[in-house]
Amino acid sequence: MERQDRRIGFLSAAPIGLILLVSFLAPLLVIGIFSVMPQKVFSLLNIPDFSSYKLVFTKGYSKSLLWSFGMAMTSTGILFVICWPLAFGMAKVFKSFSLVITIAVVVTLFVSENIRLFGWVLTLMKGGLIEGHLRTWTGFTFEGALYNVPVIVFGLVYAYFPFMLFPLVQGIAMVPDDARQAASDLGASRWQVFREIDLPLSAPGIVIGGLLSFVLAAGAMAESKLLGGQTVIVIADEIETAFTYGQNWPLGSALSIILILIIGSLSVFGVSRVNLDLIMGGKRS
Amino acid sequence: MKMPRAARAALYLYGILTILFLYLPIISVGFASVSKARYLTFPIKRYDTKWYGKAIESSTVQDLLWTSLSVALLVTVISMVVGFFGALAFARYQWRFRRTFQKLILLPIFFPQAVLGLALLMWFNALGVIPSWKTAVVAHLVWISPITTLIIAIRAYSFDPALEEAARDMGASTWTVMKEVTGPLLLPGVVSAGLFAFLLSWGNFPLSLFTTGADSTLPEWLYAKMVSGYSPLVPSVGILSIATSIVLLLCGVITMWLLRPRNKFSSAHTG
Numbered sequence: 048m049e050r051q052d053r054r055i056g057f058l059s060a061a062p063i064g065l066i067l068l069v070s071f072l073a074p075l076l077v078i079g080i081f082s083v084m085p086q087k088v089f090s091l092l093n094i095p096d097f098s099s100y101k102l103v104f105t106k107g108y109s110k111s112l113l114w115s116f117g118m119a120m121t122s123t124g125i126l127f128v129i130c131w132p133l134a135f136g137m138a139k140v141f142k143s144f145s146l147v148i149t150i151a152v153v154v155t156l157f158v159s160e161n162i163r164l165f166g167w168v169l170t171l172m173k174g175g176l177i178e179g180h181l182r183t184w185t186g187f188t189f190e191g192a193l194y195n196v197p198v199i200v201f202g203l204v205y206a207y208f209p210f211m212l213f214p215l216v217q218g219i220a221m222v223p224d225d226a227r228q229a230a231s232d233l234g235a236s237r238w239q240v241f242r243e244i245d246l247p248l249s250a251p252g253i254v255i256g257g258l259l260s261f262v263l264a265a266g267a268m269a270e271s272k273l274l275g276g277q278t279v280i281v282i283a284d285e286i287e288t289a290f291t292y293g294q295n296w297p298l299g300s301a302l303s304i305i306l307i308l309i310i311g312s313l314s315v316f317g318v319s320r321v322n323l324d325l326i327m328g329g330k331r332s
Numbered sequence: 333m334k335m336p337r338a339a340r341a342a343l344y345l346y347g348i349l350t351i352l353f354l355y356l357p358i359i360s361v362g363f364a365s366v367s368k369a370r371y372l373t374f375p376i377k378r379y380d381t382k383w384y385g386k387a388i389e390s391s392t393v394q395d396l397l398w399t400s401l402s403v404a405l406l407v408t409v410i411s412m413v414v415g416f417f418g419a420l421a422f423a424r425y426q427w428r429f430r431r432t433f434q435k436l437i438l439l440p441i442f443f444p445q446a447v448l449g450l451a452l453l454m455w456f457n458a459l460g461v462i463p464s465w466k467t468a469v470v471a472h473l474v475w476i477s478p479i480t481t482l483i484i485a486i487r488a489y490s491f492d493p494a495l496e497e498a499a500r501d502m503g504a505s506t507w508t509v510m511k512e513v514t515g516p517l518l519l520p521g522v523v524s525a526g527l528f529a530f531l532l533s534w535g536n537f538p539l540s541l542f543t544t545g546a547d548s549t550l551p552e553w554l555y556a557k558m559v560s561g562y563s564p565l566v567p568s569v570g571i572l573s574i575a576t577s578i579v580l581l582l583c584g585v586i587t588m589w590l591l592r593p594r595n596k597f598s599s600a601h602t603g
Contacts, residue, residue: 051506052425052426052427053425053426053427053428054427055420055425055427055506056420056421056424056425056426056427056428056430057421057427057428057429058417059417059418059420059421059425060417060418060421060422060427060429060433061417062413062414062417062418063414063415063417063418063421063437063477063478063481064433064436066414066473066474066477067436067437067440067474067478070452070455070470070471070473070474071439071440071443071448071474073455074448074451074452074454074455075451077451077454077455077458078450078451078454081454089457091458132343132346133343133346133347133350135343136343136344136346136347137347140335140340140343141343141344141347144344144347148347148350148351151351151354151355152351152354154577154578154581155354155355155358156531156532157531157532157534157535157577157581158358158535158573158574158577159534159535159536159537159550159551159554159570159573160535160537160538161537161551161554161555161558162358162361162535162551162554162570162573162574163357163358164357165357165361165554165558165566165570166356166357166358166359166360166361167356167357167360168558169357169360169361169363169364169372169374169567170356170357170360174372174373174374175360175374176356176359176360176363176374178374179373179374179375180374180375183375205353205354205357208354258442259441259442262442262443262444263442263444265444266443266444266445266446266447267444268446268538269537269538269555272559273558273559283444283446283447286446286447286450287446287450290450290453290542296454299450300454303447303450303451306444306447307443307444307447310442310443310444311439311442314438314439314442315435318435318438318442319435323434323438324423324489327423327482327485327486327489
């Protein structure tokens with residue numbers, strides 16, 4: 048029985064393992080090697096000189112990195128605050144309404160992200176849904192709300208909303224009602240119940256949700272391009288430019304590697320602290 | 333801890349407002365798609381559905397639809413099969429590298445997609461493969477097959493391993509167990525995973541951007557037209573793409589509903 052489990056386990060993991068090996072780990076290795084190649088070469092058969100990394104730190108690319116991570120952190124913070132009450136409602140208060148919200152949110156995920164962002168452009172631009180109607184109905188007008196940093200953060204919050212919401216719901220559902228009841232019977236205020244019971248016991252959901260929205264926002268590009276115009280250049284944008292217009296693959300690879308290292312270490316750190324069996328509905332073992 | 337009535341009402345209201353907020357941009361695109369004017373301004377003065385007609389007649393749009401459809405269908409089929417086995421390895425069997433495997437599966441989901449697309453482009457170049465819609469299938473699979481694995485794994489967690497053991501004790505071969513017990517038990521998970529796979533591939537943009545080569549998918553074309561050289565077809569093509577997703581979603585939900593009665597073990601799990 049045990050032996051058979053081991054063999055079948057390995058065999059079942061093989062197909063997806065193979066896909067990830069050939070088309071995930073191998074490409075990462077390739078950009079890893081490209082990143083140490085001399086400037087503007089297109090082959091892996093050169094003598095490494097690490098010049099791209101020097102360029103990254105001298106040519107002000109750290110600014111884009113800071114923008115990306117700063118905006119990602121801000122949007123993750125905002126997401127936590129706006130998702131918590133809703134997630135709490137979905138896990139503990141709503142009954143069938145919770146299913147309605149789940150379906151409504153999942154359906155938006157199936158609409159291409161750039162169509163939705165384009166929708167925000169139409170909504171927020173001068174002469175758009177909001178400004179246009181406001182002007183005809185009240186005569187009041189303003190200069191559209193696009194092309195600045197706050198609107199990019201707004202776009203990130205909008206785009207990654209489900210990635211914070213669902214893990215939080217899952218996390219809050221893991222908090223036993225008895226514990227909350229007991230704390231409140233013993234005289235804990237609402238705020239204390241939140242801090243001492245809800246927060247620590249739903250931590251796995253918070254970690255996954257925070258990690259997902261942060262990581263996805265840090266690597267995002269469409270929000271800053273469509274909503275932000277060219278107000279700030281984010282890191283993913285720099286990477287794309289280096290590969291396409293810049294025709295400098297080593298530089299693009301070095302930038303990617305830096306982004307991957309930061310994101311990767313965060314994810315590995317976060318994921319290793321969470322019991323995946325438990326959060327996905329398995330039994331405590 | 334009973335919640336006061338007012339707080340409950342406020343939470344419900346918050347939920348409704350959130351849904352409205354999520355759908356507001358889609359509503360805007362919907363209005364824009366039926367505006368008669370070539371250069372759109374709100375409020376819309378005259379409504380017209382001519383852009384839909386033009387979009388459907390356009391051979392460019394037909395090509396885009398076809399490419400997107402081919403990619404999504406292939407991705408769906410492959411990721412369902414791969415996800416089925418992956419989910420068993422993820423959730424069900426106790427084998428040596430299970431924990432490592434679980435983490436490996438999560439990594440592509442956490443990965444910035446545009447960067448993944450570029451990395452794949454480098455890789456294809458190193459291998460001498462010319463990018464086309466077929467390479468986009470590979471790119472989509474890297475991201476989507478972990479997702480189907482997770483969806484099916486949720487289902488796999490909820491069934492009792494004793495069912496499989498019982499079948500094996502009664503002399504069923506590994507293949508028979510798979511076909512008669514595991515397969516039917518996981519079927520609802522596999523169907524919803526397939527639905528997710530199709531819809532996520534259909535709408536995906538960052539992975540396609542660098543990996544389709546000379547071919548182009550619907551979301552890629554839309555993006556190109558949004559960033560430069562706006563076309564009045566953009567809103568109507570966007571709505572057509574959304575409509576396709578919704579029709580498929582409905583078909584999927586109906587399939588799931590039809591599969592329900594046959595799934596006689598589902599109430600037997602001890603989860």
